[in-house]
Amino acid sequence: METAFATRMRHVKKSFIREILKVTEDPSVISFAGGLPNPASFPVEAVSRAAQAVLAEDGASALQYSTTEGFLPLREFICARYAKRFGLHVSPEEILITNGSQQGLDLLGKIFLDEGDGVLLEAPGYLGAIQALSLYQPRFCTVPLREDGVNISALRDTLDRYGPKLFYAVPNFQNPSGLTYTKENREAAAALLRRHATLFIEDDPYGELRFAGEETPSMRQFLGEQSILLGSFSKIVAPAMRLGWICAKPEIMEKLVVAKQACDLHTNTFAQRVVARYLADNDLDAHIAAIRQMYKERSDCMADAIARYFPPEVRCTRPQGGMFMWAELPQGMSSMELFNEASAMRVAFVPGAPFYVDRTDAPTLRLNYTNSDEAAIVEGIRRLGRAMDEMLNGRVCCAQ
Amino acid sequence: METAFATRMRHVKKSFIREILKVTEDPSVISFAGGLPNPASFPVEAVSRAAQAVLAEDGASALQYSTTEGFLPLREFICARYAKRFGLHVSPEEILITNGSQQGLDLLGKIFLDEGDGVLLEAPGYLGAIQALSLYQPRFCTVPLREDGVNISALRDTLDRYGPKLFYAVPNFQNPSGLTYTKENREAAAALLRRHATLFIEDDPYGELRFAGEETPSMRQFLGEQSILLGSFSKIVAPAMRLGWICAKPEIMEKLVVAKQACDLHTNTFAQRVVARYLADNDLDAHIAAIRQMYKERSDCMADAIARYFPPEVRCTRPQGGMFMWAELPQGMSSMELFNEASAMRVAFVPGAPFYVDRTDAPTLRLNYTNSDEAAIVEGIRRLGRAMDEMLNGRVCCAQ
DSSP: OOOOOOGGGGGSOOOTHHHHHHHHTSTTSEEOOSOOOOGGGSOHHHHHHHHHHHHHHHHHHHHSOOOTTOOHHHHHHHHHHHHHHHOOOOOGGGEEEEEHHHHHHHHHHHHHOOTTOEEEEEESOOHHHHHHHHTTOOEEEEEEEETTEEOHHHHHHHHHHHOOSEEEEOOSSOTTTOOOOOHHHHHHHHHHHTTSOOEEEEEOSSTTOBOSSOOOOOHHHHHGGGEEEEEESTTTTOGGGOEEEEEOOHHHHHHHHHHHHHHHSSOOHHHHHHHHHHHHHSOHHHHHHHHHHHHHHHHHHHHHHHHHHSOTTOEEOOOSBSSEEEEEOSTTOOHHHHHHHHHHTTEEOEESGGGSSSOSOOSEEEEEOSSSOHHHHHHHHHHHHHHHHHHHHHHHHHHO | OOOOOOGGGGGSOOOTHHHHHHHHTSTTSEEOOSOOOOGGGSOHHHHHHHHHHHHHHHHHHHHSOOOTTOOHHHHHHHHHHHHHHHOOOOOGGGEEEEEHHHHHHHHHHHHHOOTTOEEEEEESOOHHHHHHHHTTOOEEEEEEEETTEEOHHHHHHHHHHHOOSEEEEOOSSOTTTOOOOOHHHHHHHHHHHTTSOOEEEEEOSSTTOBOSSOOOOOHHHHHGGGEEEEEESTTTTOGGGOEEEEEOOHHHHHHHHHHHHHHHSSOOHHHHHHHHHHHHHSOHHHHHHHHHHHHHHHHHHHHHHHHHHSOTTOEEOOOSBSSEEEEEOSTTOOHHHHHHHHHHTTEEOEESGGGSSSOSOOSEEEEEOSSSOHHHHHHHHHHHHHHHHHHHHHHHHHHO
């Protein structure tokens, strides 16, 4: 008997990531593909101490069912952090703890999107957002990114033309491009958004990982309750804990709590209490400073290797933080073909296509620098440069 | 500016549970309302040892991103357990680890349900299933339960008339009724289902908690791949870990993995590894035997108190396992009114209405016996019996 699936399942972009995993399973392959933090940054011993303390002092509560909203001391920590980082005052009632910020995307899709509703994304944009929101069958529109942030005139046109319900963006050290919106760009974007009913979803998993340049304000500071913030402990504590959050006004929070309860009752309480205890007993700022230093060194190392080994026709972003660089190949060059060439040379990356809603190929690619040591970065970039050279030369040959 | 939510949010049954929580927050109230395991059953020290071992031996992997399907040794444990309990042979490729079995419901709704698709539920049925599946806007139909399981002739009519895509049921120690399908009832239901394309979702969170009667086969043994199993560690290890699973054929699993990845990437790896380690290093059967004994004593205690204090017009189920009893009031008597009466006497329960898709009141109620000590059970049932007496007498007065 054939199984009949829901229509929405036809709208999911087939993930190329599984193809990549097949390549990167081979330990001789140097991978810049995954979006993985460096495990050397995980506070393993401090987490172990926190787990012991939580279970010794409050084991029964830590293992019991709990409230959908999440563990109050953890939500209070998040509020205090917003106050410290941005002078932003939000209350714990405006914070819902989620299974990583990815779940925030699913819940927002669930409470906001009817089929055909407009959703504005950056191009390129976070592929996990494309996947999560696709399942609600919206009408996607996109706005291109520039060096200083979102393209303002394109944003104006798109808002006027499509009046999207949501605009999802990663203004700090964007995934995949590594770009950051300047303060001026944020102000200009917020001024446009204020004229529309579009809710701005500001996903900020990397914001604390700045290793160059100056801290920029949150869009929430310009947009107030027209902004919804997504945050995550994945890159500053540990991703396996699957702890993220949504910060939104109470009217939205009420619907989110209903949706979250239907989805999975609540987020893992043991993990919430362990991380809350870790944060209470340790110096998070010192821990983040160490991660920033580590990622700065890897980023510098990759930038230097790129300058040395990539053909001059290939342009790369130079991030001020976060985990990714973005390379643009000469127009018409296929990053899917480059992926195959590079795989043969035992180096992997994510080709650009999955970061767009409407492409099967693109002359762009994402490089992660946080999860390889410096020797592997230099050797991997050397191999990738050779693969680029061979394709460029081959292409010239074919054209003659 | 008014916020426009998705149409599906209008279809969520307003949860009465929050109203109940307001009552049970008062520590002088004896609550039979929650569906909570007894925290004395949580293996706090063994979980602490497991957490330490996992972090000491494999901390970096335990805290890193991981596969969507879940931690392989945990999936292998689940397969071995099915083999031991039922002689059922499933492979780890047929197991997806979820955030509690509640998430399994959301994912199944997501991959299977278009608006208006038929979903068959038990009446009364698990309120979390009603909430999760409502968001996919199906057309619900229901089949009543009897002492021996589902009403077979009603099932035949409903399958013939509505051809539902899914039939969701809890055949062991059902939530809310405490009823269990006999072997004969399962065989008869399976024989009907085999003539239809309806997939049977067998939710089995309580199956291991049998304290009377004989083990019954899984519906999977009669239905093969027409059955989807949901399982959970919440009632045999600890609910805060939010670890459940879906067992389904590979064709379905493929879609579930896509949906799970879009929803939250993967389930908390730290929790998966800690529970896998706990299961490897401890005797789960001995642990479960202790829980069964504890719950048998509470169930017997509640049944004795009911026999003593409830008016004879009130009929109660006598479960062979699990966590709940179900009381039927004389026809026409309101369990919502009884809830208010009982609250004033400082005892709480869940009125029947939320367990039906189409009622705002019902002459039924759910009683949890696992999370109160014996003195509280006796005193709570005494108070509830008094509230029933007063309502019955009051009703007689009014009718005269």
